Amino acid sequence: MKFTINRSAFISQLNNVLRAISSKTTIPILTGLKMVVANDSITLTGSNSDITIESVMSASNEDYELKIAEPGSIVLPARFFSEIVKKLPDKHVTIEITSGFQADITSGSAKFQINGQDAENFPHLPEVEANNTVVLANDMLKEVIRQTVIAVSKQESRPILAGIHVTLHDGLLTAVATDSHRLAQRKVQLDGVGDVNYDVIIPGKSLDELSGMISDVDDDVKMQVTDNQVLFIFGNTHFYSRLLEGNYPETSQLIPDTSDTTVEVDAGTFLSSIDRASLLSHESRNDVVKLTIKPGEKLVRISGDSPDIGMVEEDVATSAVEGNDLEISFNPNYMKDALRSFGQSTVKISFTSPLRPFTLVPTEDTENFVHLITPVRTF
Amino acid sequence: MKFTINRSAFISQLNNVLRAISSKTTIPILTGLKMVVANDSITLTGSNSDITIESVMSASNEDYELKIAEPGSIVLPARFFSEIVKKLPDKHVTIEITSGFQADITSGSAKFQINGQDAENFPHLPEVEANNTVVLANDMLKEVIRQTVIAVSKQESRPILAGIHVTLHDGLLTAVATDSHRLAQRKVQLDGVGDVNYDVIIPGKSLDELSGMISDVDDDVKMQVTDNQVLFIFGNTHFYSRLLEGNYPETSQLIPDTSDTTVEVDAGTFLSSIDRASLLSHESRNDVVKLTIKPGEKLVRISGDSPDIGMVEEDVATSAVEGNDLEISFNPNYMKDALRSFGQSTVKISFTSPLRPFTLVPTEDTENFVHLITPVRTF
Structure with missing residues (x-):
């Protein structure tokens, strides 16, 4: 096995495959990177048994400046090999198996020789059928x-x-x-x-x-x-x-289809307010913030209170507040995660009662994305 | 105590003082930030008992937009307080002691109330005399x-x-x-x-x-x-x-004033080569690289060898190689640290023998900066 390749193009493919390779694994060979050199391409494979990533560099792609002198295969220690390739001095790198499973890596004036393993010992990839693409x-x-x-x-x-x-x-x-x-x-x-x-x-x-x-x-x-x-x-x-094996719980009937109180807020603005209030709740034992909604006064107030630490209170700007008065408490981290997933949009939050899950949907498309959060009982 | 200040100007001073404050300390009040409000300035103090940082914001500096309504002092939990200030919504923030050691922090629609401590309990700063400035x-x-x-x-x-x-x-x-x-x-x-x-x-x-x-x-x-x-x-x-108390060891006679072999290299280029070779040495048990110097052949070669892992070898470009042949081994981390401290300059390395410390000096100023490294015995 022997080939020469553009080093930076090679590094970008190495980085791809490294995403699958963990240095902590119970199967030692999976700390390695598998390299298979054919007549007109090189295939890199990395795996952590959960995921496997395979990257093919074709000699016909000029970016690689790939010159294959001799086909072959080897497994090299992934982290160590990639660190070497990243630090080599020249624009190109040549990798050659000289004897057994020893690879010579040369670039400019630098020469490494590192010990590898037989590629035959690397776990084989699953066969996936192409008829349901x-x-x-x-x-x-x-x-x-x-x-x-x-x-x-x-x-x-x-x-x-x-x-x-x-x-x-x-x-x-x-x-x-x-x-x-x-x-x-x-x-x-x-x-x-x-x-x-x-x-x-x-x-x-x-x-x-x-x-x-x-x-x-x-x-x-x-x-x-x-x-x-x-x-x-x-x-x-x-x-x-x-894939995970087993039956996923039935979720469709968990999402309520009626509500008694609704609020429309800008996701980014509301996120900032919740984020501030969570500073206080994170310091206290039970990490909750309270939302007080009074549609009659157009009031939506976020608050938190912890005798040891202090309190926080903020009135939130809304584009609509409707329905019954409500006080509801929840974990601010769940709310922050949810609001971040909405990006820059207006969100409609629909509540039924203080102990029933509430939903968030983007106002521009209320059918295709819904986030549901279970409140926290504080009384 | 009550004042209003430009929030981002306040944050930059907070960040300065926070450098001295550790959340891990055996003296609980040192997790706090001391704030002393006078008629025309605010002084922030943080300390970890090793270092103490004091920052004075004067009302005459327009950047602060500082309006002091009432002097006073308090110690507030440093990390929590600074997180709050950083996340507040408005351009300005108002801080007020309402009752006892409770501080109200308001900015836009957001209002926090947090518990502090008596500033009198904060350790006093040492007095430093100004006659030896x-x-x-x-x-x-x-x-x-x-x-x-x-x-x-x-x-x-x-x-x-x-x-x-x-x-x-x-x-x-x-x-x-x-x-x-x-x-x-x-x-x-x-x-x-x-x-x-x-x-x-x-x-x-x-x-x-x-x-x-x-x-x-x-x-x-x-x-x-x-x-x-x-x-x-x-x-x-x-x-x-x-300051540290005690007598520092006498170091002046440790630096050799003669040498038998000298090499001149570009600090950056040599650093890259040592860095590469250290990839291999880090993987092996004894973390050393070897330098082989043959002035007759103008040869300076870095090498490393570890039977389990592999070997590395690289000839280094030099601007001068003089004196006796030499083989010497050293910890590459010491060499990397030293070369980094030289920046972009040419470095003269002077050796006496394989077991005696060697020196590095910049060729442009050989008197005022010297780095000395003790080699490692490998035979």
Whole structure:
């Protein structure tokens, strides 16, 4: 195996694959980067057994300035190898297997020789069938992930809640996540997906990682599903994630369809106010803020009180306040996460009673995105 | 006590004082920020008992838009108070003591009330006499600190080595630091200091913090010394540090004045090469790199070898190589720290033998800055 490549183009592909590689793993070879050199391309693979990322550099892409002298394969210690490549002095780097599993790395006057492993020992990739491919617009996919991943559970007590429940029926893509204190649901009508149907639970962490990767590219994303894997393809990258097994809780009837008090606020302004009030609540034992709503006086007041520390009070500007008077308390972190996911829009918040979950929807599209938060009992 | 002030101008002074305040302290009141409001100024004080920072905001400085309604004083929880001020909505903030030690903080529609403490309980500042003042140029002081602080010991076994030994005799300022593996010494001839003499040991941490603070201002720095404190004055800030007590080891005779092999290299280029070689040495048990010097062949080679991991080898460009052949091994971290302190200059490295300390000096000024490194025995 021997090839020479443009170093900075190589580094950008290395960085992609490194996202899947952890230095803490129970399978030692997964700290390695697999490199397979064919006659006209190089494939890099990294995996942490949850996700696997594969990046193909074709000799026909002139950016790589790729010259392959001899095919072959090897697994090299990923972190160490990438640090070396990043610090080499020259524009190009040459990587060559000299004897056994030893790789020579040369660039300018610098020469490294590092010990690798047999690529045959690297776990094999799952086979994913291509007959249920759906094409997702890059920006739309990022938005769906951003709006739902915040509600994914970080607790290990119910592993299924660490996933996002993604379904596709009759062209309607629905993503739902809940940690049992809050829930986020986003729907998107897809065109031209034919009769492809999905019902899968994808780990939130995997989608978070995917979202970061597709932020760097403009490509649309192809999605394919098998029994226990999902594959996302964009540019020259294949991103595999395992699926969570089990039944996701039924969530559709959790979302109330009536309300007794509604408030419309600017998401950014309301976020700033909640953020301020949370400074005080974070210092106190029970991390809650109170919302006092009096539609008759057009009053919406955020407040917090902790005898040891002090108190906070702020009246919030609103574009509409309707319905019954209400006092309700909630965890400000849930509210902050929710409001951030709305970006720069007006949000309608609908309440029923002090102990029943309330919903947030963007006023410009009340059907396709809803965030639900369970209040905290303080009396 | 009551005043109104421009919030962003207030925040920049708060940030200054916060540098001295630690949330981990054995003296609870030192987690607080002391605020003393006089008729025409506000003084903020923070301290961690090693360093104390005092910042005076005068009503005559229009940037503060300071309106003092009533003098007074209080100690407020520093981190919590500054987070609140930073997140308030309006251009101005009003702070008022309403009853006892409770402070009202209002800005726009937001109102906080937080519990403070009696300012009388805050430790009193040391008195520093003004009869031995020396004025130090801002850039010069930063350079002296930068070049010596790297050699300060991080180990607690010999507390005196955690300081920089600063002396002033006949107008010659000398700063020396050593952790017993390396030493850095910088001299500066000062003009117009009269017959002021110093011989003090200032904690490296204090000078590091000072260096960060004076980076933000253009002012020259006044220095004053008492028995157990040093005071630096710049702009509207007073920066106090305690001095280390004890005798600093005699260092002048540690620096060799002869050499058998010398090499001249560009600091930046040599740093890159050492940095690369250290990637390999960091992975191996004994973190050393080897330098092979053969003046007859104009050869200077950096190399490292670790059977488990691999090897590295690089020939270094030099502007001069003279004297005897030599092989010498050293900790690459010491060399990297030293080379960084030289910035963009040519460095002359002078060796005697494989087991004797070697020196680095900038070729443009070989008298006033010297860095000494002890090699590592590998045979």
